[in-house]
Amino acid sequence: MNKLKILTKSIWVFHFASGPCNNCDIEILDILTPRFDVERFGIKLVGSIKHADCLLITGMLTRKGVVRLKEIYEMAPKPIAVVCFGSCASSQGIFKNSYNRAVPVDEVIPVSAYIPGCPPRPEAIIDGIVKVVKKLRGEI
Amino acid sequence: MSIGKLIFNFLIYPGFIFVLLVGGIASFLERKITARIQWRVGPPFLQPFYDLLKLFFVKETVIPEGVNIPFFILVPVIAFSSAVLTSVLITNIFIKSFQGFTADLIVIVYLFTIPSLCVIFAGAVSKNPLSSLGSSREMKLILSYELVFWTSLSIVIIKTGGKITLRDILTFQENSKPIVFSLSGFIAFILSLIVMQAKLGKVPFDISEAEQELIAGPYIEYSGALLGFFKVTHYILLFSLPAFISVLFLGGLNIFKYLLLLIFIIVFENTNPRLKITQAIRFFWFYLFPLGIIGIILAVKGL
Numbered sequence: 001m002n003k004l005k006i007l008t009k010s011i012w013v014f015h016f017a018s019g020p021c022n023n024c025d026i027e028i029l030d031i032l033t034p035r036f037d038v039e040r041f042g043i044k045l046v047g048s049i050k051h052a053d054c055l056l057i058t059g060m061l062t063r064k065g066v067v068r069l070k071e072i073y074e075m076a077p078k079p080i081a082v083v084c085f086g087s088c089a090s091s092q093g094i095f096k097n098s099y100n101r102a103v104p105v106d107e108v109i110p111v112s113a114y115i116p117g118c119p120p121r122p123e124a125i126i127d128g129i130v131k132v133v134k135k136l137r138g139e140i
Numbered sequence: 141m142s143i144g145k146l147i148f149n150f151l152i153y154p155g156f157i158f159v160l161l162v163g164g165i166a167s168f169l170e171r172k173i174t175a176r177i178q179w180r181v182g183p184p185f186l187q188p189f190y191d192l193l194k195l196f197f198v199k200e201t202v203i204p205e206g207v208n209i210p211f212f213i214l215v216p217v218i219a220f221s222s223a224v225l226t227s228v229l230i231t232n233i234f235i236k237s238f239q240g241f242t243a244d245l246i247v248i249v250y251l252f253t254i255p256s257l258c259v260i261f262a263g264a265v266s267k268n269p270l271s272s273l274g275s276s277r278e279m280k281l282i283l284s285y286e287l288v289f290w291t292s293l294s295i296v297i298i299k300t301g302g303k304i305t306l307r308d309i310l311t312f313q314e315n316s317k318p319i320v321f322s323l324s325g326f327i328a329f330i331l332s333l334i335v336m337q338a339k340l341g342k343v344p345f346d347i348s349e350a351e352q353e354l355i356a357g358p359y360i361e362y363s364g365a366l367l368g369f370f371k372v373t374h375y376i377l378l379f380s381l382p383a384f385i386s387v388l389f390l391g392g393l394n395i396f397k398y399l400l401l402l403i404f405i406i407v408f409e410n411t412n413p414r415l416k417i418t419q420a421i422r423f424f425w426f427y428l429f430p431l432g433i434i435g436i437i438l439a440v441k442g443l
Contacts, residue, residue: 042184
């Protein structure tokens with residue numbers, strides 16, 4: 001049996017915020033609330049990267065953020081899925097020409113999925129989760 | 141009695157495997173009822189076991205740089221083994237041929253402190269400022285609740301006429317009435333319920349973990365199988381502490397008594413905010429301890 005199938009039954013998410021405008025952060029909390037409750041799938045937020053199975057990045061990667069992101073990714077126990085959340089994390093968004101932008105996320109660490117939107121709707125987030133799960137199971 | 145049966149009793153039923161299953165189901169109930177209280181759907185039935193399988197067999201174990209590696213690895217294992225030993229000692233008093241040994245009450249109470257001590261060591265060995273803060277808080281919490289716990293246990297011992305063997309206490313309650321149905325026994329029961337909450341590290345007393353301020357407290361640097369050992373310890377304590385309280389105060393252990401205590405833990409957890417460490421110490425030492433002293437006086441008077 002594929003070991004990663006067990007992983008998809010309980011994904012613990014670590015939230016890395018690299019200068020987001022808080023819009024995406026609030027949407028993340030949204031999917032934990034009664035209406036979209038993702039604990040149904042065993043997903044929960046954890047505070048420490050050492051416990052995490054999924055690294056969720058919000059906000060455009062800033063010059064200070066990029067160092068920390070790399071450190072955190074190296075600290076994390078593998079296997080770990082990396083998800084870029086929102087337009088800024090996926091493609092630098094409207095901050096593309098900002099003075100403190102660094103490189104896009106996928107040039108620093110391998111990314112498993114992108115969830116675009118400003119902010120993404122909860123339905124889009126759950127769709128993204130489903131895609132991450134399918135990718136971990138090797139179905140796509 | 142054969143050795144094979146003894147090993148079966150200790151390892152499978154009602155020992156380790158049984159306790160692990162019951163603890164996992166208790167953990168599921170805890171998460172599910174919490175979710176229902178918050179109007180959510182909650183996790184599936186096998187969720188605690190999925191978590192354990194993932195932590196033990198899929199995830200890598202990361203050991204931080206510069207820690208004392210043998211100590212870092214041993215701490216969760218010791219916590220786990222002492223929790224298993226405690227629960228085996230409690231459940232085995234119901235087996236006809238074994239029935240515990242002399243003065244096992246004292247042994248069990250000391251074994252119950254070892255998981256908490258391991259949490260302190262885990263925080264101290266991790267080389268992380270947040271985990272050190274968590275372990276210092278756990279230390280203060282142990283200092284505050286142990287006094288109240290021993291007070292409530294001494295009420296039981298006085299009521300039963302100086303019996304410190306679990307089987308004798310059970311027989312005493314079967315012959316007369318459960319200890320909770322007397323005034324001093326009721327006080328002791330309330331005290332030990334609150335201490336149970338603190339020993340489990342549930343919400344009014346989850347000061348050392350404190351997700352919002354300390355992230356995960358002492359567990360912050362633990363990952364993979366080592367974190368899994370702490371999870372298993374937690375599941376087992378979720379069975380063994382209510383079982384212990386039930387044997388001492390409710391006169392035996394069956395599924396209704398256990399569920400009653402478990403639901404009390406869950407509702408108490410969901411309806412209370414976290415205390416600060418100073419508030420917790422004040423609560424235990426200046427409110428509950430005098431209450432316990434009153435209970436002891438009542439017990440000596442025979443009430």
